[in-house]
Amino acid sequence: MPEPTTAPEGSAPVERSAARPYDADVIVVGAGPAGSSAAYHLATAGLDVLLLEKTAFPREKVCGDGLTPRAVKELIGMGIDTSPEAGWLHNQGLRIVGGGHHLQLPWPDLASFPPYGLVRTRYDFDEILARAAQKAGARLHERTNVTGPVLDRAGRITGVTARTTNEDGTRGPERTLTAPLVLAADGNSSRLSLAMGLRRREDRPMGVAVRTYYTSPRHDDDWLESWLELWTADESGKQSLLPGYGWIFGVGDGTVNVGLGILNTSTAFQHVDYKDLLKRWLDQTPAEWGFRDENMTQPVRGAALPMGFNRQPHYSRGMLLIGDAGGMVNPFNGEGIAYAMESGRIAADVVAQALARETPDARERALTAYPATLKDVYGGYYTLGRVFVKLIGDPRVMQYATKYGLPRPTLMRFTLKMLANLTDPSGGDAMDRVINGLSKVAPAA
Ligand SMILES: Cc1cc2nc3c(=O)[nH]c(=O)nc-3n(C[C@H](O)[C@H](O)[C@H](O)COP(=O)(O)OP(=O)(O)OC[C@H]3O[C@@H](n4cnc5c(N)ncnc54)[C@H](O)[C@@H]3O)c2cc1C
Numbered sequence: 191m192p193e194p195t196t197a198p199e200g201s202a203p204v205e206r207s208a209a210r211p212y213d214a215d216v217i218v219v220g221a222g223p224a225g226s227s228a229a230y231h232l233a234t235a236g237l238d239v240l241l242l243e244k245t246a247f248p249r250e251k252v253c254g255d256g257l258t259p260r261a262v263k264e265l266i267g268m269g270i271d272t273s274p275e276a277g278w279l280h281n282q283g284l285r286i287v288g289g290g291h292h293l294q295l296p297w298p299d300l301a302s303f304p305p306y307g308l309v310r311t312r313y314d315f316d317e318i319l320a321r322a323a324q325k326a327g328a329r330l331h332e333r334t335n336v337t338g339p340v341l342d343r344a345g346r347i348t349g350v351t352a353r354t355t356n357e358d359g360t361r362g363p364e365r366t367l368t369a370p371l372v373l374a375a376d377g378n379s380s381r382l383s384l385a386m387g388l389r390r391r392e393d394r395p396m397g398v399a400v401r402t403y404y405t406s407p408r409h410d411d412d413w414l415e416s417w418l419e420l421w422t423a424d425e426s427g428k429q430s431l432l433p434g435y436g437w438i439f440g441v442g443d444g445t446v447n448v449g450l451g452i453l454n455t456s457t458a459f460q461h462v463d464y465k466d467l468l469k470r471w472l473d474q475t476p477a478e479w480g481f482r483d484e485n486m487t488q489p490v491r492g493a494a495l496p497m498g499f500n501r502q503p504h505y506s507r508g509m510l511l512i513g514d515a516g517g518m519v520n521p522f523n524g525e526g527i528a529y530a531m532e533s534g535r536i537a538a539d540v541v542a543q544a545l546a547r548e549t550p551d552a553r554e555r556a557l558t559a560y561p562a563t564l565k566d567v568y569g570g571y572y573t574l575g576r577v578f579v580k581l582i583g584d585p586r587v588m589q590y591a592t593k594y595g596l597p598r599p600t601l602m603r604f605t606l607k608m609l610a611n612l613t614d615p616s617g618g619d620a621m622d623r624v625i626n627g628l629s630k631v632a633p634a635a
Contacts, residue, residue: 211368212348212349212368212369212370213240213349213367213368213369214238214239214240214329214367214368214369215232215237215238215239215369215370215371215545216232216237216238216239216240216369216370216371216372216373216541216545217239217240217242217349217350217367217368217369217371217372217373218232218239218240218241218242218328218372218373218375219242219336219350219372219373219374219375219376219382220242220243220244220336220374220375220376220377220513220515221241221242221243221247221316221319221320221323221330221332221375222251222316222375222377222513222514222530223315223316223319223513223527223530223531223534224375224512224513224514224515224518224530224531224533224534225241225243225373225375225376225512225513225534226241226316226319226320226322226323226534227264227268227319227323227530227531227532227534227535227538228373228375228512228533228534228535228537228538229241229323229326229328229330229534229538230268230319230322230323230326230328230534230538231268231534231535231538231539231542232328232538232541232542233323233326233327233328234326234327235538235539235542236542237541237542237545238329239323239327239328239329240328240329240331240367240369241320241323241324241328241329241330241331242331242334242336242350242352242367243320243330243331243332243333243334244333244334244335244336244355245332245333246332246333247316247317247320247321247332248313248314248316248317249313249316249317250312250313251312251313251316252312252401252491252492252493253311253312253401253447253527254399254401254437254439254447254449254451254524255309255310255311255312255315255439255441255447256307256309256414256437256439256447256525257307257308257309257310257527257528258297258307258525258528258610258612259297259300259303259304259305259306259307259610259612260303260525260528260529260532260610260611260612261307261308261525261527261528261531262303262304262306262307262308263302263303263304263528264528264531264532264535265308265531266304267535268319268322268531269322270318270319270322272308277310277314278308278309278310279308279309279310279410279412279440279441279442280306280307280308280412281306281307281308281309281411281412281413281414282296282297282305282306282307282412282413283295283296283297283307283413283414283606284297284413284414284415284416284606284610285413285414285415285416286415286416286418286596286602287415287416287417287418287419288417288418288419288592288596289418289419289592289593289596289597291596291597293596293599293602294413295602295603295606297606297610297612298603298606298607298612298613300612300613300614300618300622301614301617301618302613302614302615303612307414309414309439309440309441309442309447310441311441311443311447319531331352331354333354333355333356333357334352334353334354335352335353335354335355336350336351336352336376336381336382337350337351337352337353337364338350338351338382338385339351339372339382339385339386339509340366340368344507345507346507346508347372347386347507347508347509348368348369348370348508349366349367349368349369349372350366350367350372350382351364351365351366351367352364352365352366352367353365370508370545371508371509371510371541371544371545371557372508372509372510373509373510373511373512373534373537373541374386374509374510374511374512374515374516375512375513375515375530375534376515377513377514377515378493378494378495378496378514378515380501380511380514380515382509382515383501383509383511383515386506386507386509388501388502388503388506388511389501390496390500390501390517391499391500391501391502391517394496394497394498394499394500394517394576394635395453395454395455395497395498395500395521395575395576395579395580396453396454396494396495396496396497396500397434397451397452397453397454397494397495397497397519397524398451398452398454398459398462398464398492398493398494398495399449399450399451399452399492399493399495399524400449400450400451400464400465400468400490400491400492401447401448401449401450401490401491401492402447402448402449402468402486402487402488402489402490402491403441403445403446403447403448403486403487403488404445404446404448404480404481404482404485404486404487405444405445405446405480405485405487406440406444406445406446406479406480406481406485407478407479407480408438408440408446408479408480409440409441409442409443409444409445409446410440410442411438411440411446412440414437414439415437415438415439416435416436416437416438417435417436417437417438417471418435418588418592418596419431419592420432420434420435420436420450420452420467420471422458422461422462422467424458424461430456430458430585431585431588431589431592432452432456432458432459432462432467432585432588433452433453433455433456433579433582433583433585433588434450434451434452434453434524435450435451436448436449436450436468436471437449437450437451445487446479446480446481448468448472448481449468450464450467450468450471451495451524452464452467453521453579453582453583455579455580455582455583456583456584456585457583464490464492465490468490495519495524495526496514496517496518496519497517497519497520497521497524497572497575497579498517498519498521498572498573498575498576498635499516499517499518499564499568499569499572499635500517501515501516501517502516502517502561503561504516504560504561504564505557505558505560505561510537510540510541510557510560512530512533512534512537513526513529513530513531513533513534514526514530516533516564518530518533518568520572520575520611521572521575521576521578521579522574522575522578522579522608522609522610522611523609523610525610529568532567533564536560536563536564536567537560540556540557540559540560540563541557541560543556543559544556544557544559565634565635566634568635569632569633569634569635570628570629570630570631570632570633570634570635571611571629571632572634572635573632573633573634573635574628574629574632575635576635603621604621604624604625607621607622607625608625613625613626
């Protein structure tokens, strides 16, 4: 049995007894969209959840702040009010700019997803989710940095060590917190996974994205806008089209989130100066939009996008990986929030079922449902995504697709459904059937 422990400052006292030897039923490490959504669903299922977050809310997080109907569905499922009155900027679809074309594609009309997307900065988005988890009963500890796993003799995780930073910046002592199951929701670099020996797979696509904010008259645009033409020049001066896109997402508060993301499948990837690329692209946009240095409200900052299940297995030795920690960003469009929230919900459901089983063997069997469900839900689609990112890594393919694809509205409606993973699983239209069929026949990632 683990050592008795004390909870971090400011938390409810932990009661321990022979019947309840752990500090919690589940520990969730990281209160980003994955961790907070998992904690919400675990608490709603009646489990005692400790949600540990190294920062304090509200806090900034480098992101594009764009939410597709997939993410909206998850927010609604957590009982979050997504109305404009509650501060959300609604959008009706995607505007694509490239090859001399402007195309507006409304979000598809589906039974399975709401017909609108949203924009909200991560500054308060993440706090809204964390507070929803807290309201559902999860015990959230902010300023609590998880420093490593606690293992039993068999190498199974039975808790974590954590260090709390006080409000005045001084650090508290390292403590041990225990639970039979731990969810790693600590983002792309997932130090907890690394400490458990789970490294990043190099054979999966990876993106890099940078973003900043400008004050702009375009702040209340109710379309998400993406620009497909990001050009770079090699040493000889030869121009080539990069696999990726630039985005312009109005935030609704007088500012616009502008950024770009590039995939690692092109030869140019290693040599791209992202800040320079962003500046060169924005210098071509009309001056009245305001995307010039004097209107910039935040520095250009970037981070990696871990795609197509780049860290596996998603369950091993008492630990489940959710969100970016498990490499769940969609390779087709770089969207990560919806997949973080969905994997948090799926993991919570599996954990609730497993903890209700009587014997350790039965629990372990139930937990294998988590990687299996992820493979069922996303495996084939992510494999198609890998093929897609490989193809567009060739500048000629990207150029061809932009030039000949964009003028064809039906093809582009199909492309939007494919890239945003928005179909009805049954009873959908012919496009849905083609996409679902392809995802089913592709081997799981
Ligand atoms: C520039 C950029 C633009 C993007 N734009 C979009 C977009 O528009 N839409 C979209 O859907 N996705 C976008 N993404 C992807 C999206 O940001 C991620 O996929 C998403 O944040 C993943 O959520 P997560 O909860 O898994 O991880 P994170 O959001 O990274 O959350 C991890 C949490 O864990 C905490 N943590 C880390 N280590 C510890 C520790 N040791 N102890 C305690 N806590 C810890 C962190 O503080 C953080 O709160 C973008 C990414 C980038 C880089």
